[in-house]
Amino acid sequence: MTPDFDIIIVGSGPAGVSAAFPLVEAGIRVLMVDGGRKPDVLPPERDFLSVRANDDDQWQWMLGKDFHALKMYDTVSPKLRVPSLAYVFEQFERENKIVGEDFVTIGSLASGGLSNAWGCGVARFSGEELESFPFPASELKASCAGVALRMGISGGVADDLSDFFGLDEWTQPPIEMDRLHSYLLNRYTASRRKLASLGFKTGRARIAVISNDRDDRQACNLSGNCMWGCRRRALYSAADELSALLKYDNFTLQSGFLVDSVSNQYGLRVIQGKSASEQAYRTISAKKILLAAGTLATTRLALQALGKYEEDVPLLSCPTAAFMLWVPRFLGIRRMPAIGIGQLAFTLALTGGITAYGANLATTGIGMSEFLRRAPLKRRNGIELFRNLLSSCIIGGLFLPGNLTRASACLRKDDSLHISGQYCDGATAVMNEAETKLRKSYSKLGALLIPKSFTIGSVGGDIHYAGTVPMKSAPSRGESTALGEVKSLDDVHVIDGACIPALPGKPHTFMIMANADRIAREIADRFKSSNS
Numbered sequence: 394m395t396p397d398f399d400i401i402i403v404g405s406g407p408a409g410v411s412a413a414f415p416l417v418e419a420g421i422r423v424l425m426v427d428g429g430r431k432p433d434v435l436p437p438e439r440d441f442l443s444v445r446a447n448d449d450d451q452w453q454w455m456l457g458k459d460f461h462a463l464k465m466y467d468t469v470s471p472k473l474r475v476p477s478l479a480y481v482f483e484q485f486e487r488e489n490k491i492v493g494e495d496f497v498t499i500g501s502l503a504s505g506g507l508s509n510a511w512g513c514g515v516a517r518f519s520g521e522e523l524e525s526f527p528f529p530a531s532e533l534k535a536s537c538a539g540v541a542l543r544m545g546i547s548g549g550v551a552d553d554l555s556d557f558f559g560l561d562e563w564t565q566p567p568i569e570m571d572r573l574h575s576y577l578l579n580r581y582t583a584s585r586r587k588l589a590s591l592g593f594k595t596g597r598a599r600i601a602v603i604s605n606d607r608d609d610r611q612a613c614n615l616s617g618n619c620m621w622g623c624r625r626r627a628l629y630s631a632a633d634e635l636s637a638l639l640k641y642d643n644f645t646l647q648s649g650f651l652v653d654s655v656s657n658q659y660g661l662r663v664i665q666g667k668s669a670s671e672q673a674y675r676t677i678s679a680k681k682i683l684l685a686a687g688t689l690a691t692t693r694l695a696l697q698a699l700g701k702y703e704e705d706v707p708l709l710s711c712p713t714a715a716f717m718l719w720v721p722r723f724l725g726i727r728r729m730p731a732i733g734i735g736q737l738a739f740t741l742a743l744t745g746g747i748t749a750y751g752a753n754l755a756t757t758g759i760g761m762s763e764f765l766r767r768a769p770l771k772r773r774n775g776i777e778l779f780r781n782l783l784s785s786c787i788i789g790g791l792f793l794p795g796n797l798t799r800a801s802a803c804l805r806k807d808d809s810l811h812i813s814g815q816y817c818d819g820a821t822a823v824m825n826e827a828e829t830k831l832r833k834s835y836s837k838l839g840a841l842l843i844p845k846s847f848t849i850g851s852v853g854g855d856i857h858y859a860g861t862v863p864m865k866s867a868p869s870r871g872e873s874t875a876l877g878e879v880k881s882l883d884d885v886h887v888i889d890g891a892c893i894p895a896l897p898g899k900p901h902t903f904m905i906m907a908n909a910d911r912i913a914r915e916i917a918d919r920f921k922s923s924n925s
């Protein structure tokens with residue numbers, strides 16, 4: 394039988410798109426399928442602060458015509474309540490049969506996946522962090538360069554975090570910082586020796602946001618709309634790369650196609666699924682299938698294809714915390730236009746050789762209700778307090794390595810994937826140590842960590858998941874080879890976070906993309922040599 398395509402990629406998120414480029418460039422016939430949802434509430438055209446002050450219709454994107462902003466009240470990230478991003482997360486759990494038990498299970502069925510809503514924090518894993526990966530770190534070098542240049546990254550300067558991020562050779566200059574962050578950075582530069590004893594370092598955040606125009610994307614103009622969606626497309630989304638892929642005759646995109654299972658038929662790999670308009674399941678065949686449906690959805694498809702039911706597989710997920718800083722010196726200043734995602738990043742050395750990572754961002758670009766609902770005050774008093782306080786505040790987020798969560802995924806007989814988890818016993822002590830060290834460090838920088846603002850997130854709420862089908866040099870069933878090929882499932886490759894065997898506190902998407910690119914390059918080479 395002749396296959397319909399050479400390769401099918403399931404998912405058009407950062408992993409799927411990164412694998413697609415090397416394959417189509419090598420002339421391989423690729424079909425990409427994805428959930429394909431599109432936005433229905435557009436983000437504001439003007440900047441956040443002027444729209445908040447002047448737009449009579451702002452309720453439509455602040456609250457949503459269906460009151461979306463009130464529906465997900467308990468979730469940690471405000472992005473999950475932003476009406477213009479509702480399409481990114483919609484129906485993922487139901488349609489992929491994912492069930493969270495004491496675990497927040499976030500995924501996407503949109504073109505471009507979760508990268509339509511992500512925080513754009515990027516970093517490269519160090520040699521030490523790559524030690525458990527079953528291939529030499531040098532094999533990722535070309536992929537890191539290719540992915541970094543394709544995405545567009547800003548923030549590269551010589552500072553104390555240059556080595557931590559390891560990306561500066563490919564970055565554009567940093568985006569203009571607001572006055573509060575500039576103040577913190579200047580104070581840090583003056584007292585960095587003292588802070589070294591606390592294990593605290595800070596510097597510019599490296600983010601997948603452009604500071605110079607390129608192709609059809611425009612540079613960040615500090616609109617503050619990062620949380621709601623950037624009309625200029627300064628922030629990287631994998632969805633923006635689909636038009637470049639569609640220029641290749643050998644690339645086909647099928648949006649709105651939901652894959653329900655993966656199997657073998659007549660010696661070929663096949664996906665079964667359907668789009669919303671189809672009544673019956675359809676089968677599409679290929680020589681190889683690359684799974685890039687996001688860690689959780691990919692795990693379900695892989696376990697189902699293996700027939701691995703009622704067995705727990707481990708899942709890595711970073712514990713997270715959020716906190717608020719007050720810089721008294723700036724009390725009473727006006728809120729200024731600013732980028733609404735990471736401006737400064739920090740690392741914190743903790744007991745046991747653990748490195749926490751975090752980023753600080755402006756309060757501009759976040760609705761006031763986000764702060765009000767956490768304040769132990771009557772609404773009226775809270776509004777007064779935050780009206781005066783917010784312009785002198787900074788928000789911080791902190792991430793710990795994924796092995797501090799004890800989580801697992803289990804495929805049930807009804808084909809639903811159940812995820813459960815809890816933080817490891819030691820994780821709370823590590824969080825407490827982090828809070829104490831951050832309080833001391835920021836006070837040396839002239840900022841107060843607001844009492845009771847340090848909030849530990851729900852398990853899974855960090856949305857950094859990995860390691861359910863980990864790459865190993867000698868994989869057993871349910872693990873994968875260095876090429877992501879699942880043991881006992883020939884020609885089915887896992888290329889997203891599910892195959893990443895170790896998860897530091899660092900942002901991991903850049904490495905997912907580089908690894909997907911690496912796997913695709915190797916597969917393309919093998920196709921070429923088998924055809925010659």
Ligand SMILES: Cc1cc2nc3c(=O)[nH]c(=O)nc-3n(C[C@H](O)[C@H](O)[C@H](O)COP(=O)(O)OP(=O)(O)OC[C@H]3O[C@@H](n4cnc5c(N)ncnc54)[C@H](O)[C@@H]3O)c2cc1C
Binds near residue numbers: 427489507515686
């Ligand atoms: C609020 C938020 C902030 C974040 N911040 C950061 C950050 O700063 N830095 C960082 O590194 N990471 C961050 N992340 C995580 C980052 O977004 C993910 O790591 C990344 O998007 C994963 O890419 P992926 O391609 O593996 O999966 P996804 O982005 O989830 O893409 C999955 C794709 O698969 C498709 N799909 C899913 N199921 C099916 C199916 N059954 N059939 C067909 N198609 C399917 C979807 O339509 C989608 O196209 C953040 C995420 C969120 C939500």
